[in-house]
Amino acid sequence: MAEFNPQEPLSPLADPVIGAIFCDVEHAGAAVASLAGAVFAKDDFSIGRIVSVTPQRYYKIPGERGVCIDIEGRSDQNEYAIIEIQINTDPSILLRNLLGASRIYAAKVPEGTHPRDLVKMTPKVLAINILDYSLRDTRQNKDYVQPVKLLYTKPPQETALTQFAIYNIELPKFREAAADFGDKLYCWIYALEKAHREKKTVEEVIKMTPQLQGFAKEDEGFRQFCEQYHRVASDPATRNDYYWWWIDMARKDAEINYGVEKGHAKGLAEGRAEGLAEGRAEGLAEGRMEATLEAAKAILALGHTPEEVAKALQLPLADVKALQ
DSSP states (O other), X not given: OOXXXXXXXXXXXXXXXXXXXXXXXXXXXXXXXXXXXHXXXXXXXXXXXXXXXXXXXXXXXXXTTSEEEEEEEEETTSEEEEEEEEOSOOTTHHHHHHHHHHHHHHHHSOTTOOHHHHHHHSOEEEEEEEESSOSSOTTTOOOSEEEEEOBOSSSSOOBSOTTEEEEEEEHHHHHHSOOXXXXXXXXXXXXXXXXXXXXXXXXXXXXXXXXXXXXXXXXXXXXXXXXHHHHHHTOHHHHHHHHHHHHHHHHHHHHHHHHXXXXXXXXXXXXXXXXXXXXXXXXXXXXXXXXXXXHHHHHHHTTOOHHHHHHHHTOOHHHHHTTO
């Protein structure tokens, strides 16, 4: 496998290894809770204890849309925080947020649920998009945090549904905002954005910013992220291991979701129990191969050789070369 160049800073806005760091709940669970909590505090509520973090479901491979972080965190309070960092302009991002939320709802609320049970069973899904572009005209609204909710459109304007919301953090507006290191979210975004834009490590940004040093001492999640970031960024072997672990985790998750969904469709169409069982098996096999080939394409695009990709994904070398 190719090693990462230790001379190149680990960019927090343009490297899928950062997603892997966040998914390592043992070493970064508090980091996800801290970042998500800093966003949600804008609406004066908190998120529960993060119990799992995985690559965001329903997408075959991290990086396929130019995404750096694309994760789904679940709390012990039936809450889901979908966090995405997107440096490429993507006008469909809000629709994808809605799609991701709808699939979580479908999985968590079985068909036929009694209306009285809907409220307690329906999870809260909150999407956080950190965007290196603006979705809204900067001349009309200069706030770098842009919430998107389902509202009553006639006065008084109120939130109609609290189970779903999107929070867009627009970096072009953030760069024009007045410094506010007393704000938790400002500290998080400042560290990530400055490290990316100036091609520095997060550690370098903190050393040159006394206010962030204080924040790192006070905030467990930010401190945990910085410590894990430094450990991964300073060791090429660890960085390489995290990268392939992330790729493998995303691929396996895609195989399961794609296969099970295909199996359900086939079984329902045939209307037989055995058809459902066969459909699951066939769907899993087909989904596994399709997801693996998609992963191979993405990894080849990152500059890895066909030999490295074939070995990592356990594919025939001829099949990998055919993808070039």
